[in-house]
Amino acid sequence: xxxxxxxxxxxxxxxxxxxxxxxxxxxxxxxxxxxxxxxxxxxxxxxxxxxxxxxxxxxxxxxxxxxxxxxxxxxxxxxxxxxxxxxxxxxxxxxxxxxxxxxxxxxxxxxxxxxxxxxxxxxxxxxxxxxxxxxxxxxxxxxxxxxxxxxxxxxxxxxxxxxxxxxxxxxxxxxxxxxxxxxxxxxxxxxxxxxxxxxxxxxxxxxxxxxxxxxxxxxxxxxxxxxxxxxxxxxxxxxxxxxxxxxxxxxxxxxxxxxxxxxxxxxxxxxxxxxxxxxxxxxxxxxxxxxxxxxxxxxxxxxxxxxxxxxxxxxxxxxxxxxxxxxxxxxxxxxxxxxxxxxxxxxxxxxxxxxxxxxxxxxxxxxxxxxxxxxxxxxxxxxxxxxxxxxxxxxxxxxxxxxxxxxxxxxxxxxxxxxxxxxxxxxxxxxxxxxxxxxxxxxxxxxxxxxxxxxxxxxxxxxxxxxxxxxxxxxxxxxxxxxxxxxxxxxxxxxxxxxxxxxxxxxxxxxxxxxxxxxxxxxxxxxxxxxxxxxxx
Numbered sequence: 001x002x003x004x005x006x007x008x009x010x011x012x013x014x015x016x017x018x019x020x021x022x023x024x025x026x027x028x029x030x031x032x033x034x035x036x037x038x039x040x041x042x043x044x045x046x047x048x049x050x051x052x053x054x055x056x057x058x059x060x061x062x063x064x065x066x067x068x069x070x071x072x073x074x075x076x077x078x079x080x081x082x083x084x085x086x087x088x089x090x091x092x093x094x095x096x097x098x099x100x101x102x103x104x105x106x107x108x109x110x111x112x113x114x115x116x117x118x119x120x121x122x123x124x125x126x127x128x129x130x131x132x133x134x135x136x137x138x139x140x141x142x143x144x145x146x147x148x149x150x151x152x153x154x155x156x157x158x159x160x161x162x163x164x165x166x167x168x169x170x171x172x173x174x175x176x177x178x179x180x181x182x183x184x185x186x187x188x189x190x191x192x193x194x195x196x197x198x199x200x201x202x203x204x205x206x207x208x209x210x211x212x213x214x215x216x217x218x219x220x221x222x223x224x225x226x227x228x229x230x231x232x233x234x235x236x237x238x239x240x241x242x243x244x245x246x247x248x249x250x251x252x253x254x255x256x257x258x259x260x261x262x263x264x265x266x267x268x269x270x271x272x273x274x275x276x277x278x279x280x281x282x283x284x285x286x287x288x289x290x291x292x293x294x295x296x297x298x299x300x301x302x303x304x305x306x307x308x309x310x311x312x313x314x315x316x317x318x319x320x321x322x323x324x325x326x327x328x329x330x331x332x333x334x335x336x337x338x339x340x341x342x343x344x345x346x347x348x349x350x351x352x353x354x355x356x357x358x359x360x361x362x363x364x365x366x367x368x369x370x371x372x373x374x375x376x377x378x379x380x381x382x383x384x385x386x387x388x389x390x391x392x393x394x395x396x397x398x399x400x401x402x403x404x405x406x407x408x409x410x411x412x413x414x415x416x417x418x419x420x421x422x423x424x425x426x427x428x429x430x431x432x433x434x435x436x437x438x439x440x441x442x443x444x445x446x447x448x449x450x451x452x453x454x455x456x457x458x459x460x461x462x463x464x465x466x467x468x469x470x471x472x473x474x475x476x477x478x479x480x481x482x483x484x485x486x487x488x489x490x491x492x493x494x495x496x497x498x499x500x501x502x503x504x505x506x507x508x509x510x511x512x513x514x515x516x517x518x519x520x521x522x523x524x525x526x527x528x529x530x531x532x533x534x535x536x537x
Contacts, residue, residue, distance in 0.1 A: 010065075011050040015058040017065055027068040029091030054089065055126045056082035067095050075102040077117055085128045108135050111143035115183045118191050137191060140184055141198040147177040148204040154262075155215035156222035174219055182227045185236035196240045200247050216261040217305075224269050231276045235285060238269050242288040249295070260296075260303045264310045267292040271313040289316070297323025300341070301334040307341040308348050314360055317345060321367045332372070339372040347382040353389060358396045361386060365403050376408040380417055387422070397422040406432050 006018035024031040054061060060082035063073045073083060073095070080099050087095040107117045114136035123129045151174045184195055220241075228234045245262070270289045277285055297320040300307065312320070321342060330338075346364060349355045365379065373379065383400045392400070401423040409417055417423045424430060 007047065009048045010061070011048065012054050012061045013058040017061065019065060019068075023068040024065075027090075027092055027094070028064075029093075030089065033091075054086065055124050055128075056084075056086035056089070060086040064090055064092060064095060067092065067098075073098060075099065077106065078120070080107075081121070081124060081128050081132055084131075085124050085126050088126070088128065103132065103135075107132070108139055111140050111180060112183070114139045115187060118187055133191070137194050137198075140180075141195055141202075144177075144180055144184065144195065144199055145202055145204060147180050148199075151177045153215070154219040156218035178219070178223050178227055181223065181237055181240065182233065185228060185233035185240070186230070189232075189236075192236045196236070196243065199240060200243045204244060204248070217265045217309075220262070220265040220269065231273065232281070234269070235273050235277055235281045238266060238273060239284055239288060242266050242270070242292065246288075246291055260299070261305055263292060263296050264303065264305070264307075267296055267316065268310045268312060271316045274313075293319045294323055296320055298327050300324045300338050301330055306344070307338075308344040312345070314349060314354055314356060317349070318360060318364055318367075321364055325367050335368065335372045336374065339368045340378070342368070343373070343378040343382060347378060347385065350382050350386045350389065355386060355389075358386065358392055358400055362399055362403065370405070374408065375410070376404050377410050377413045380404055380409060380413045384416075384420070387420075394422070398426070402426065 006020060008019050008021050008024070010017045010019055021031070051061070060079065063079070063083050064086045067073055075083065075098070080102055084096060084099040087099060107113050118133070118136050121132070154174045154177075157175065185192055187195075224234050224237055228237060241262075245266070267289070270285055270292060274282065274285050274289065293316065296303075300320060301324075324338065342364065346355075346361065350361070355361055361382075383404065387397060387400065401417075401420065404417065404423065406414060406417065406429050418429075418433060424433070
């Protein structure tokens with residue numbers, strides 16, 4: 001091997017190897033197949049042989065040459081593939097057998113070893129790539145399948161003691177599954193894609209597995225957010241689990257059954273990753289997103305957890321509501337309960353500044369019929385919060401407050417809403433307020449009528465101001481503004497000298513009642529405390 005008495009010089013990648021033909025002939029079928037390799041033509045063997053573009057390179061050829069001189073190779077995970085490629089080219093069966101034993105003992109023996117090998121493996125563009133990659137991926141796929149079958153329930157690790165960095169964690173029943181999913185997702189894309197395809201085509205019913213525990217959301221959050229270190233790995237974990245779910249889901253409702261935590265948590269993470277994925281991964285996630293939105297949206301009334309416990313993106317949320325709107329066989333009670341859940345989610349989105357526009361908010365509310373909400377208290381708080389978050393035009397504010405039904409508000413919320421100029425300036429709200437106080441005046445006795453005077457004063461003053469701001473809406477409102485101005489402009493003597501009918505032509509019944517009460521109250525009386533003028537209003 002020292003090169004002394006060499007009778008052949010082999011050149012690989014510019015590096016010369018001075019060797020002897022006899023050991024080469026004994027170990028390599030390639031050298032035996034050379035035209036001048038027979039013993040009677042030894043003198044005609046070319047003294048210089050160049051191996052162009054030898055896969056594996058000069059270092060791997062040096063190991064193969066040493067093996068011809070019975071020097072035991074020193075295999076490593078970094079060099080075994082190159083040595084095997086050179087051994088295949090030179091036709092060295094014993095060297096091939098040595099690389100096979102090394103691979104099975106150090107690479108194919110465990111899924112962790114296979115993943116670690118593939119993470120740093122550089123393809124040689126030779127049959128060696130197929131040999132090594134296929135066996136590594138088979139080991140990983142079998143281990144993933146076994147982990148899914150062996151996992152009894154899904155849950156995140158539970159802290160046992162300590163705090164902060166010193167916290168010790170108790171291994172969850174699904175720790176092995178978590179580890180193998182996270183490590184597999186960290187592989188290059190072409191490897192992960194093959195493993196995912198094999199798992200999807202397998203017989204693992206993950207939907208059934210998720211029904212065995214109530215901690216599915218915690219497990220998914222821990223696996224995707226905490227364990228995965230890159231967005232690429234998070235995308236692959238979500239894609240794998242979602243595609244497996246799509247493969248095993250039933251075609252009959254209820255689709256979600258007892259595992260809605262799993263469905264909704266996956267959709268939650270998909271919505272987050274859609275904003276961070278590249279173009280290739282974005283297309284994959286969009287397909288999964290459409291599938292999850294369709295199934296979850298059609299089963300909003302069947303969820304086993306509160307809808308507001310998930311942080312859906314606004315666009316995702318409105319897609320769910322639209323899909324739910326298309327479902328026909330839903331009872332009124334289920335629709336009402338779902339509407340309440342949607343209102344709770346809207347409040348959270350508004351509070352977290354996740355509502356991009358008032359139009360989106362309006363479309364979510366109008367997705368449900370007006371009869372599906374018996375109370376508008378939660379809707380009122382959400383609109384009030386949204387209005388305080390950012391500048392909105394008067395038209396946008398009117399569109400928001402128009403969603404509220406004043407008769408479906410509790411007394412406390414109604415009083416708060418009536419103090420909002422954008423809400424009370426609506427004609428139907430104003431009519432409701434005036435009619436309510438007019439009816440109260442009608443039913444009360446003379447001795448209690450003074451108690452409502454301050455209420456009417458506030459109502460009339462607010463109405464004047466708000467009608468002035470919104471007088472351009474319609475001719476009816478403009479006429480009502482004139483009537484209010486005439487009412488306030490009349491003095492006590494002038495009003496008493498007129499017949500009540502003179503002050504209420506063209507008035508609506510509500511205003512007629514108010515004017516009639518004011519005239520009766522200002523009639524001559526022996527009690528000075530009860531005398532008042534309209535001008536004081």
